[in-house]
Amino acid sequence: MAQMYRMNWQGRRLWTSRGRARAARGLQLALEHILAESNKLVPLEEGTLQRSGQTSIDEANLTGTVSYGTPYAVRQHEELTWRHAPGRQAKYLETAVNTSRQECLRIMQGELRRWLN
Numbered sequence: 001m002a003q004m005y006r007m008n009w010q011g012r013r014l015w016t017s018r019g020r021a022r023a024a025r026g027l028q029l030a031l032e033h034i035l036a037e038s039n040k041l042v043p044l045e046e047g048t049l050q051r052s053g054q055t056s057i058d059e060a061n062l063t064g065t066v067s068y069g070t071p072y073a074v075r076q077h078e079e080l081t082w083r084h085a086p087g088r089q090a091k092y093l094e095t096a097v098n099t100s101r102q103e104c105l106r107i108m109q110g111e112l113r114r115w116l117n
Contacts, residue, residue: 018115019112019115020059020062021059022111022112022114022115023062023108023111023112023115024057024059024062025111026107026108026109026110026111026112027057027062027064027108028055028057028064029107029108029111030064030100030104030105030107030108031055031057031064031065031066032055033100033103033104033107034055034066034093034096034097034100034104035053035054035055035066035096037096037099037100038053038066038092038093038095038096038097039053040087040096041087041088041089041092041095041096042068042076042088042092042093043076043082043084043085043088043089043090043092044084044085044088045085048070049068049070049072049073049076052068052069052070052073053066053067053068053069054066054067054068054069055067066093066097068093076090076092077090077091077092077093077094078090078091
């Protein structure tokens, strides 16, 4: 089972295809930011778990995910008693989401402002 975080656009619906594309681009950039922050924390032995990280978006619904696709991703994320290298930890995706929330909002707002200007 993969470890995943899903993000949904809860703002006002955008009226044009250009606006929707900008919102999707902002969402994609925000998800990539979360993945980059998570990769700084993900347990690292051979790098397989880190390399399995990916983002995806559904532009029609403005929904996106950050996921890690190894069979052990969830266990690595949830097992708080396991020891990791310095700077690496369990809850790597959850921590990245929680610490990046404001930055993700700024990223998405920036893309929407480009649409308005």
